[in-house]
Amino acid sequence: MTNVDVLVLHGPPGSGKxxxxRSVAELLRVAETANAVIDLDDLSMVYPFPERSFARDNLRAIWPNYAAIPELKLVIPSVIVDEDELVQLRESVPGARFAVCELTxxxxxxxxxxTAREPNEYWQRKLRDFVDLFLGRDDLAKIRDFQVSTHDRSAEEAAREVIGKAGWQRYVQQS
Structure with missing residues (x-):
C-alpha cells in the first residue's frame, strides 16, 4: 500500500461534490493518471439506512484493492460531519496521503x-435544511485543508483549481 493520494471533496448539499x-477524474483520465472515485453515499445505499459508520466500514474493506494501484489518485465526495469522523475516515485509508477540499x-x-435536483418537496426541504445546518457549523476550518468555490464557473474550471490546490497539477494537462 504505497503512494496513494486521497482527496475528499467535502461540502454542503449542492456544493458540487x-x-x-467526476470532473477531476476525467481530467486525470485524459492525462492517463491512475484514479478512482469512491462515493461514500453509494457505499451506504442500503434500506433501512445502517449506522453512519457503514460507508467507512465498506471503504476500509475495499481499501486494499485501491491501495495496490501504484500512484493512485482517489477522490471521495462526502460530507464530513465532525472532527471525529475525519479521524475515522483517515483511519479507513491507512497509509494514504490525505487532503480535504471544502467546496463552497x-x-x-x-x-x-x-431544490432543482431533488424529486419532491420532502427531499428538497430536507436538503435545504441540511444546507443551513452545514453552514452553521463552527468546525469547518478544522476539517478542511483548502477551499474551492463552485459558483459562477464551469465544473472543469473548479476541478482544475481543486487539482492545483491538491498538488496534483503535474498529473494533468494544462488548458
Missing amino acids: TTLS APEAVLKARV
Missing part, C-alpha cells in the same frame, strides 16, 4: 441547486 469528483457556493445557490 459529485460533479467535481453562496447559500442561495446551494439551496437552488438542491
